[in-house]
Amino acid sequence: MELALSLGDTSKPFKFLDKTPKLSSKDLGFCMGLGSGVTTSTRSHDKLGSHENNHQEDDRRVSSDPPLQLVLLPFSPVPRRHQPPSKTRFPWLTDNFSWLGFEFSVVSEPGSTEGSGRGFDVNRLSMDDADEGAALSSPNSAASSFQMDFGIRSGRGNKRDLEAIEASRASDDEENGLTRKKLRLSKDQSAFLEESFKEHSTLNPKQKLALAKQLNLRPRQVEVWFQNRRARTKLKQTEVDCEYLKRCCETLTKENRRLQKELQELRALKTSQPFYMQLPATTLTMCPSCERVATTTTTTNPSTSTTTSKTVSLPAKPRLFPMSHGQVQAHQAAS
DNA sequence: TTTTTACCCCGAATTACCTCA
DNA sequence: GCTGAGGTAATTCGGGGTAAA
Numbered sequence: 011m012e013l014a015l016s017l018g019d020t021s022k023p024f025k026f027l028d029k030t031p032k033l034s035s036k037d038l039g040f041c042m043g044l045g046s047g048v049t050t051s052t053r054s055h056d057k058l059g060s061h062e063n064n065h066q067e068d069d070r071r072v073s074s075d076p077p078l079q080l081v082l083l084p085f086s087p088v089p090r091r092h093q094p095p096s097k098t099r100f101p102w103l104t105d106n107f108s109w110l111g112f113e114f115s116v117v118s119e120p121g122s123t124e125g126s127g128r129g130f131d132v133n134r135l136s137m138d139d140a141d142e143g144a145a146l147s148s149p150n151s152a153a154s155s156f157q158m159d160f161g162i163r164s165g166r167g168n169k170r171d172l173e174a175i176e177a178s179r180a181s182d183d184e185e186n187g188l189t190r191k192k193l194r195l196s197k198d199q200s201a202f203l204e205e206s207f208k209e210h211s212t213l214n215p216k217q218k219l220a221l222a223k224q225l226n227l228r229p230r231q232v233e234v235w236f237q238n239r240r241a242r243t244k245l246k247q248t249e250v251d252c253e254y255l256k257r258c259c260e261t262l263t264k265e266n267r268r269l270q271k272e273l274q275e276l277r278a279l280k281t282s283q284p285f286y287m288q289l290p291a292t293t294l295t296m297c298p299s300c301e302r303v304a305t306t307t308t309t310t311n312p313s314t315s316t317t318t319s320k321t322v323s324l325p326a327k328p329r330l331f332p333m334s335h336g337q338v339q340a341h342q343a344a345s
Numbered sequence: 346t347t348t349t350t351a352c353c354c355c356g357a358a359t360t361a362c363c364t365c366a
Numbered sequence: 367g368c369t370g371a372g373g374t375a376a377t378t379c380g381g382g383g384t385a386a387a
Contacts, residue, residue, distance in 0.1 A: 192361070192375055193375065194362095194363070230376090231376090233354090234375065234377090237354095237356075238376085240355090241356075
């Protein structure tokens with residue numbers, strides 16, 4: 011792997027960049043080239059491939075990509091929030107810029123330095139259907155994303171270096187008065203993610219990449235979304251469980267009062283008619299699938315040898331998600 | 346075979362940004 | 367315009383699992 015960095019002066023281009031489209035040096039405030047000589051899969055992808063062999067094909071494709079050439083225009087120190095919220099296009103971005111295919115075809119058009127020069131939109135690369143909220147960029151996220159992609163290329167042992175770079179860049183951002191900006195997912199993106207979450211609450215790497223590609227998001231964003239979504243689900247389930255336990259407690263308290271009262275009555279009856287009736291036997295049963303709890307009080311009249319049962323059902327435990335097919339079968343079998 | 350190391354993924358906690366009343 | 371609350375994207379941290387050396 012070759013890494014070349016040039017600040018300001020691109021009069022001496024790096025050799026391995028010769029294969030890539032020429033840039034107009036007058037527009038460049040920062041030029042970085044990354045030539046990957048890696049021909050094998052990274053460690054992480056090897057590991058991934060052990061789970062899913064069909065990823066190896068993708069890995070080979072990744073490693074054979076042409077060298078990366080990244081051009082950043084000198085950015086304006088004006089915070090984005092002070093910029094007009096209009097949809098912004100960056101004519102120097104070609105349409106085939108892609109995060110997921112690792113095909114960075116960023117080309118600078120001569121004379122295209124208009125605008126703030128804050129760079130490209132990492133969240134919505136295809137801006138045609140982007141709403142304004144989703145079209146806002148996230149500078150810090152962009153930085154971390156690039157580092158992640160580099161890490162995939164460079165493989166083992168570079169994580170610390172990348173962290174150092176990230177920390178360095180973060181400090182640079184602080185110096186420039188930049189703070190992390192927050193992406194707002196569009197309704198369509200959220201809806202799609204929700205649908206995916208209903209199908210599977212966790213993602214394997216392949217699903218993550220596919221989702222990211224489909225939604226024009228970075229895989230990390232998809233991953234974070236699913237993590238946060240699981241956390242929200244768990245929190246909601248905890249609240250629901252809490253409510254359920256409260257209702258159970260109330261029901262059981264009522265039942266306990268009733269039984270105490272009944273016991274008193276029976277004791278009183280026993281003193282007057284000692285052989286009339288045995289004490290009731292109360293059992294608790296619970297449906298294993300829906301976790302519905304029922305208390306059954308069975309009383310036997312020895313004189314008539316008849317048994318009477320009274321069942322009080324507690325509310326079924328609410329679930330945020332419907333039962334699976336297996337759970338339904340188990341429930342039907344149990345009932 | 347066991348240990349060490351590096352990496353990845355996840356949950357939990359937290360931060361920080363954004364929107365809205 | 368200011369402010370506080372709520373939602374949520376993003377970050378940080380620690381633990382567990384895995385593969386390679």
